[in-house]
Amino acid sequence: MTARPGRRAASAAALALLMLLQAWSLWRAPAAWYPAEITVSLAAGDSIALGRHELAAAQAERSHVGLRRDAAGAWWLRNLSAGKHLLLQTADGERRMGSAALRARHSFRLGAARFEVETAGADALAFAGAGRHWRYDGAVLYRDGDAQAPCPDAGVAARALALWNRAVPAALTSGRALTFGGNLHCGNRLGLADVTPGAAVLARRDGQWQLSAGNPDGARAALALSADGVDVELRRQEQPLSGVQAIVVGHTRFQLRQQDGQLHLLPSRRVALFSAPEQKLAPALRWQWRQRPLWDGAAQGPLWSALALAALAAALTARRGAAWQWRGAAAAATLVLLAGIAALALQRAGHAPAPACSMALGGAALWLWLALPGRLPLAGAAAVLLLAAGLLAQLELGLGGMESSWLRYYQKSAALLAIGAGLGGLWRLWNLRHPGVAGQRGVEWALAALALAALAALAMQVLWGDETGVFDVQPVELAKLALTALTAHCLALRLGWHSVDRHRASRRARWLRLIAPVLLFLALLGMALVEVDDYSPLILLLVWCTAMAFAYALAARNGRLAVAVAALALGAAGAVACLHGADPARLPLAGGFYADRFLVWLEPARHPHTGQQLLLGARAIGDGGWWGADHFLGLAGLGQNAGSAVLIPAVQDDFAPAFFLNRHGLAGALLLWGLQAAFVVGLLQTARRGHAAGAAARDHRLAWQGRFRYFALCGGAAFVLGHLLLSWGTNLAILPIMGQPMSFLSAGGSHLLLFLCPLLTFCAASALSLEENPSCRSMSSTKS
Incomplete structure (x- = not known):
């Protein structure tokens, strides 16, 4: 099979069109303004209340912050919100307003109950109250020396985590906050009569025992701290601003600066945008307006230089020999990689590149791939075009939302795409210069290292992270990659055992030894996914397992297994269809989180709060119709306001397809579906060629390598197909599942960098290797 220049030319033309649409979106975007600095001027003894309107903080409450200047001219801060916290950032770290550090001989009162702190060491906090002695180590609450029983509503994961925290040393425990309130002592809950559950929270933060006022749904009990003979009501606590460097109000961060009797607040993230530099403000307030930068920004000169050098290297290699082509391509890939790292570092430092620079960075990464x-x-x-379409959708979302933070998803995706393309390009070039069959033992060591890294990342998420990940990374994406590679290796070895083997007993032992790591890794991955407050990852694993079983049945020519797997898949699809038409009153739903999800799916109108995503998404899809909200496939609305579609919760992740359907209509979605189908079919085509090459090879290493490519690409295609099915099913209300981003379209940075880019690199390297394989070429020419 020879290379097809027509495919590359058609892909380049389509990519150029999509990049032109991004540039046209930036060109048509209207000017937007935001306050770069807010100045507060108060006379001694005066005070002012600030909120959403005065601070340009979309997530703040109407009256959120109270500022006061005392007779001596010092500034004081108070949280006026009853339901949202106020964060203070000092040189010592970050803490919440309404919280205090507990030390020995302190006492605190919650409602009518009073507690005396006996000891506050580095390993545990001991206190007495409510007729009991309590000990809390940051993970487990002990009542009179005994750990409390789990709460009745605790799930399997919570009970397993409680047992883990009691069994392992303190350094390996997973931190769990202690909550006050309710009528039941259980788990990490200290029950108090006539106090709403969650009225106060005790946790270890930065080596200190922090007592904070909670946000219960019911009445809020008074929380007072007594230290050195002074009683302080934590909910009404007033904090001097001396030493405070920044505050966070409703997810908007403000740097503070006091100068000439004035307080200057500099917003730096999630700032509301305005169509004109006009706003009615109190006489004590003054805004310094600044226009949103789209084409230029600070500290991005090196990025433009790196991209220009990468383009120059790519242009010079077109007229040189093979050696110069390889060196030029390596230089271009390295420059794109460095530019992506620099862009990501600038964004993390609060100086994100301008959208035009991110557009050039993403375009360079995609052109490098071609x-x-x-x-x-x-x-x-297909992947190049899907990535370009995803960047276009994220740019539309960033320009259409009237908040400065919406563009960060586009900027982050462009930076991560450049990093992934640069690393993948360098690996492909190295593999091109060093062809040959990789040693099986070396591959096994590499797979073991990958598995250990994934397990360590999952353990870090369990210990220090939450369901959103740890350190701004989703370890589950690396775990999916490792699981796919491990399973491919084991199934490739197992498929080679169909040859004549006299040692049947030893074959069974080898089977158990090879499959045990995969089963162990799958069990650990499943346990980590259970902690996520959603069952869609488990459905994704089920889709992957079904696809891998079907791929093995086809490769092993096991017709019975293939029929059984196909029947299971059809039965599951039929069960979903039957459930969708069932009467909710007749379903055996016992209540709880998963039951609520089913009820929202079946009757979203009766659950307007929990079904907000589904209802808003359906409304956005309905407004899009066949040709988009602008009735012109979204082309007339490029760069313009996105309307109510940006109000969908998680519109950048789980409900990105609803936004795409709203902007580009069902006609645009059909084009997207075609590209997604082409990508999955392309993976399966390369997998089939790998299986054919392995079956025709006479060398056992070539045979194993062909089978490994087959199962690895089938596993990657299964995960991608699962993401697409679950995401479309959620947005179109076909499945009762929420919580899975769509590959290429959603702003999933970890999914892009840790799974999609390695999968694309492996697919490209496999296609090139199969092209150079003599047996594969002879088979292709025979079929032609």
Whole structure:
């Protein structure tokens, strides 16, 4: 099979069109303004209340912050919100307003109950109250020396985590806050009569025992701290601003500066945008307006230089020999990689590149993917266009939302795409210069290292993270990659045992030894996914397992297994269809989180609060119709306000398809579906060629390598297909599932960098290797 220049040319033309649409969106975007600095001028003894309107903080309450200047001229801060916290950032760290550090001989009162702190060491806090002695180590609450029983509503994951925290040393425990309120002592809950559950929270933060006022749904009990003979009501606590460097109000961060008797607040994230530099403010307030930058920004000169050098290197290699082509491509990939790292570092430092620079960075990464030497497979061509379409949708969302933070998803995706394309390009070039069959033992060591890294990342998420990940990374994406590779290796070895083997007993032992790591890794991954407050990851694993079983049945020519797996898949689809038409009153739903999800899916109108995502998404899809909200496939609305579609919760992640349907209509979605189908089919085509090459190979290493490619690409295609099915099913109300981003379209940075980019790199390298395989070429020419 020879390379197809027509595919590369068509892909380049389509990519150029999508990049022109991004540039047109930036060009048509209207000017937007935001306050770069807010100045507060108060006379001694005066005070002022600030909120959403005065601070340009969309997530703040109407009256959120109270500022006061005392007779000596010092500034004081108070939280006026009853339901949202106020964060203070000092040189010592970050803490919440309404909280205090507990020390020995302190006492605190919650409602009518009083507690005396006996000891406050580095390992535990001991206190007495409510007729009991309590000990809390940051993970487990002990009542009179005994750990409390789990709460009746605790799930399997919570009970397993409680047992883990009691069994392991303190350094390996997973921190769990202690809550006050309710009528039941259980788990990490200290029950108090006539106090709403969650009225106060005790946790270890930065080596201190922090007592904070909670946000219960019911009445809020008074929380007072007594220290050195002074009683302080934590909910009404007033904090001097001396030493405070920044505050966070409703997710908007403000740097503070006091100068000439005035207080200057500099907003730096999630700032509301305005169509004109006009706003009615109190006489004590003054805004300094600044226009949103779209084409230029500070500290991005090195990025433009790196991209220009990368373009120059790519242009010079077109007229040189093979050696110069390889060196030029390596230089271009390295420059794109460095530019992506620099862009991500600038964004993390609060100086994100301008959208125009991010557009050039993303375009360079995609052009690099097309320009690298070697055959361009169908999956690679479809992936380039899907990535460009995803960047266009994220740019539309960033420009259409009247808040400064919406563009950060586009900027982060462009930076991560450049990093992934640069790393993948360098690996492909190295593999091109050093062809040959990789040693099986070396691959096994590499897979073991990948599995250990994924397990360590999952453990870090369990210990220090939450369901959103740890350190701004989703370890589950790396775990999916490792699981796919491990399973492919084990199934590739297992498929080679169909040859004649006299040692049947030893074959069974080898089977158990090879499959045990995969089962263990799958069990650990499943346990980590259970902690996520959603069952869609488990459904994703089920889709992957079903696809891998079907792929193995086809490779092993096991017709019975293939029929059984196909029947299971059809039965599951039929069960979902039956459930969708069932009467909710007749379903055996016992209540709880998952039951609520089913009820929202079946009757979203009766659950307007919990079904907000589904209802708003359905409304946005209905407004889009066939040709988009602008009735012109979204082309007339490029760069303009996105309307109510940005109000959908998680519109950048789980409900990105609803936004795409609203902007580009069902006609645009059909084009997107075609590209997604082409990508999955392209992966399966390369997988089929790998299986054919392995079956025709006479060398056992070549045979194993062909089978490994087959199962690895089938596993990657299964995960991508699962993401697409669950995401479309959620947005179109076909499935009672929420919580899965859509590959290529959603702003999923970890999914892009840790799963999609390695999968695309492996697919491209496999296609190039199969092209150079003599047996594969002979089979292709025979079929032709």
